[in-house]
Amino acid sequence: MILQNWWYTTLMGIKEPVQPPLAGHVKADVLIIGGGAAGLAAALRLMDQGTDVVLLERNICGGSSTGKSAGFLTPDSELDLSQLVRRFGPQGARDLWEVATTGVEIMTSVVKQHSIQCDLVRQDSLFVSNGAAGWKAVQEEAECRKLLGFPCVLYSADEIPSILGSQSYSGAVRYADTFAINPLLYAQGVKQLLMKNGVRIYEAAEVRAIEGRTARTHLGSVTAKEIIFCADKLTPALTTYSWSVYHAQTFLAVSEPLEETDISAMFPEQPLQCWDSDLIYTYYRLTGDRRLLVGGGSLATTYSSNDVTAPRVIDRIIRQLKEKFPCIRHVEFIQYWPGRIDMTRDLLPTVLRDERRPWIHYVLGCVGLPWASFCGDFAARHVLDDVGCDDHKYYRYFSIDRGFLLPVWLEKIVGKEPVFAVNNAWATYYQVDTARKIRYRENRF
Ligand SMILES: Cc1cc2nc3c(=O)[nH]c(=O)nc-3n(C[C@H](O)[C@H](O)[C@H](O)COP(=O)(O)OP(=O)(O)OC[C@H]3O[C@@H](n4cnc5c(N)ncnc54)[C@H](O)[C@@H]3O)c2cc1C
Missing domain, CATH: 3.50.50.60 (FAD/NAD(P)-binding domain)
Known part of the structure; x- marks a missing residue:
C-alpha cells in the first residue's frame, strides 16, 4: 500500500x-x-x-x-440529527439539516446540469452501531428522523445480514437521497x-x-x-x-476493484455508504469504479498536532473492517492518505x-x-x-x-x-x- x-x-x-x-x-x-x-x-x-x-x-x-475527502454527500458529516435536536430543539435541527441538504443539492445539481465527470453515485446512507451504546445512538437517530418527518428504516442486529455481509453490528438506521463523488x-x-x-x-x-x-x-x-x-x-x-479553527486528522485507503462476488457478499442488497457509532468512527463505501474506500482514525491522531504519514492507523482500521466482514479478507488496499479537516470547537x-x-x-x-x-x-x-x-x-x-x-x-x-x-x-x-x-x-x- x-x-x-x-x-x-x-x-x-x-x-x-x-x-x-x-x-x-x-x-x-x-x-x-x-x-x-x-x-x-x-x-x-x-x-x-x-x-x-x-x-x-x-x-x-x-x-x-x-x-x-471520502466524497460522501450526506447531510450528517459530523453532526447527527439527534445531536442537532438535543442542541437546538426540533426547529433548530430542521434549519441546520436544511443547510446540509441544500449543500448536497448545490453539488449534485451542478454535476448533473453540466455533466461533470466525477463518478457521482446515488447511495443510501447507513449509520451502523457498535455495541449497546451504539444501538441506543442509532435508535435516537431514527426517533429524531421520525420526529422531523424524515423517512428512514431501522434495522436490528438480526436484520443486518440482509444488507451487510457482517454479523458484528448491533443495529443500523438507513436513509435515502444521499450521494457520493470523486x-x-x-x-x-x-x-x-x-x-x-x-x-x-x-x-x-x-x-x-x-x-x-x-x-x-x-x-x-x-x-x-x-x-x-x-x-x-x-x-x-x-x-x-x-x-x-482546529484541524482533526483522519485517514483513508482505497482497494483494488472488487469482484462482483465480493460486492454482493459485502452488500447483499445494494452498495451503501456506511459509518459507525464510535466517537472516532470508521466509514466505508463502494466507489463508482467498484473500489472499497475506507476511512477512520484514532483518538490520539485525531486531535494531535503531529501529522502521521505512516500506515499504522489505517492498517488497523482495515484489519478491523476485515474482522467485521470476513468476506473481504483477501481484498488488497493499494493506496492510503491522511488528511486534516478544519473544524470549530x-x-x-x-x-x-x-x-x-x-x-x-x-x-x-x-x-x-x-x-x-x-x-x-x-x-x-x-x-x-x-x-x-x-x-x-x-x-x-x-x-x-x-x-x-x-x-x-x-x-x-x-x-x-x-x-x-x-x-x-x-x-x-x-x-x-x-x-x-x-x-x-x-x-x-
Ligand atoms: C480524509 C478526509 C475525509 C473526508 N471525508 C468527507 C466525506 O466523505 N464527506 C464530507 O462531506 N466531508 C468529508 N471531509 C471533510 C471535507 O473534506 C471538508 O469539510 C470540506 O472539504 C471543506 O471544504 P472547504 O472548501 O471549506 O475547505 P478546503 O477544501 O480545505 O478548501 C480550502 C482551500 O483553500 C486553499 N488555501 C489555503 N490557504 C490558502 C491561501 N493562503 N491562498 C490561497 N488558497 C489557500 C487550500 O489549498 C484549499 O484548496 C473529509 C475530510 C478529510 C480530510
Whole structure:
C-alpha cells in the first residue's frame, strides 16, 4: 500500500489540470481565496450573476480537504440529527439539516446540469452501531428522523445480514437521497465550468497577505471590491480568526476493484455508504469504479498536532473492517492518505464579515462538503445583497460570537488540542444551546 491520494491518481485522465499562478496585478469585483468546496460554491453563485471574479488557490482546486475527502454527500458529516435536536430543539435541527441538504443539492445539481465527470453515485446512507451504546445512538437517530418527518428504516442486529455481509453490528438506521463523488474530479470539473464562464482562476497561487482590498501572492496581487475568504489551515499572519479553527486528522485507503462476488457478499442488497457509532468512527463505501474506500482514525491522531504519514492507523482500521466482514479478507488496499479537516470547537461552521474590514467575508471550519458548499454560497449571496438575503435564521448558528464550553484563553495554559478535544466531545454528547443565549450581530454577515 503506497502513500498517495487515490483521487490525485484519477486526475491523470483529465486535460489541463493545473492553471498557471498569478503574475502581475489584476482587478476584480470579487476575489475568492481558496478553491475547495466552499470557494467553488461561492464562485458558482457569482458566476450565475455575471460578477467579475478572480479565484486564487494555493494548491489546485480541491487540492486540500475537499480533494482528500471520502466524497460522501450526506447531510450528517459530523453532526447527527439527534445531536442537532438535543442542541437546538426540533426547529433548530430542521434549519441546520436544511443547510446540509441544500449543500448536497448545490453539488449534485451542478454535476448533473453540466455533466461533470466525477463518478457521482446515488447511495443510501447507513449509520451502523457498535455495541449497546451504539444501538441506543442509532435508535435516537431514527426517533429524531421520525420526529422531523424524515423517512428512514431501522434495522436490528438480526436484520443486518440482509444488507451487510457482517454479523458484528448491533443495529443500523438507513436513509435515502444521499450521494457520493470523486471530490477532486468534482472540484476540477467545477473549475473548468467556472473558467468557461469567465471566472479567472489561478492555481499554485498562495495568498501571503491581505492589505486593504488587495491580496498578495508570490508573483502578483489582486485588488477587489469584496473578498470571500474560504482558505483552510489558517495562520495568524493571514487572518486574526485563525484561533477559531482546529484541524482533526483522519485517514483513508482505497482497494483494488472488487469482484462482483465480493460486492454482493459485502452488500447483499445494494452498495451503501456506511459509518459507525464510535466517537472516532470508521466509514466505508463502494466507489463508482467498484473500489472499497475506507476511512477512520484514532483518538490520539485525531486531535494531535503531529501529522502521521505512516500506515499504522489505517492498517488497523482495515484489519478491523476485515474482522467485521470476513468476506473481504483477501481484498488488497493499494493506496492510503491522511488528511486534516478544519473544524470549530462545536463543529458548526463560522461565517462572518470582518469587523474592521467589512469587505472581507470569512467562511471557516466547515465540516463536510455539503456544509462548505452551503456556506460558500451563503457568503456569496451576502456579497451580492446582504440586506435582501433571507438567511437570517442561520446567523445564530454561524456566529463567531457563539459560546463554547471551554474558552480560548485556556489554550494558553493547557494547549490547543486538549481544549478542542473537550469542547468537541462536549458538543457531540452534551451541549444544549437552547439553554444559553446565542449571541450574534446582524452586521457581521
Ligand atoms: C480524509 C478526509 C475525509 C473526508 N471525508 C468527507 C466525506 O466523505 N464527506 C464530507 O462531506 N466531508 C468529508 N471531509 C471533510 C471535507 O473534506 C471538508 O469539510 C470540506 O472539504 C471543506 O471544504 P472547504 O472548501 O471549506 O475547505 P478546503 O477544501 O480545505 O478548501 C480550502 C482551500 O483553500 C486553499 N488555501 C489555503 N490557504 C490558502 C491561501 N493562503 N491562498 C490561497 N488558497 C489557500 C487550500 O489549498 C484549499 O484548496 C473529509 C475530510 C478529510 C480530510
